[in-house]
Amino acid sequence: MASHPLIDRLTTEFGFPRLMTEEARDAYIGAPGVHVLFIPGDPVRNLETTDVAVILPELMQAFQNAFDCAVVDDAIEAATREMAAVYKTPSLIFYRAGIQIGALPRVRDWADYMARIAQILAARTEPLDA
Template structure:
């Protein structure tokens, strides 16, 4: 089976948008990371579609977090086959391809398969809600 990381949509995420390939969630950049699980085990028709909107979804998350008291960096990343398999096992029943939302390397939630924009916006807002409703520290 060909290496999915070498496909043009995933290469574009790496070269044009600087998204790293992660083998552990602990290796994620600080802040919020949208981790793409592209379905390494089998070719999936939705993988290029999610790859195409991933940079826009990261921008949506950044805009959602913009109003918080502390700036939270938001980025994207791609899971290796090993990390993808581990996250699928840990979630119990995650259909691929999928996005996993991380905060400081910890899983906040996931969105399986390709969705329409409104569904992504609603689901991401729900997952980001704990970060946007944190009380400001006392001066």
């Protein structure tokens, strides 16, 4: 992974796991709860990457830890973007119990994050009663 102190801070200071294999990714997103995969992309070529790395812990706090987060390593970035059909970076991809419930590519303004994440968290993943 193209190292950058603000991305490294997510794993060292905030304790986000760094997912380096597809098996680790699948186990992480398949666990109970809501999980966010942060796909940083290249922080040297894409200046938005570091912005999202700073914003992500603030979003967790704003949503009172309604979700947890992991950093996707370069080794599985392309496969993860393909699996999620989200090709722009940086991206936040939301899962509940292994089911993708939303994605936010690129950096957004705060109001957009607040509205879109609230919608994503409200998404149903279980079948409606017949």
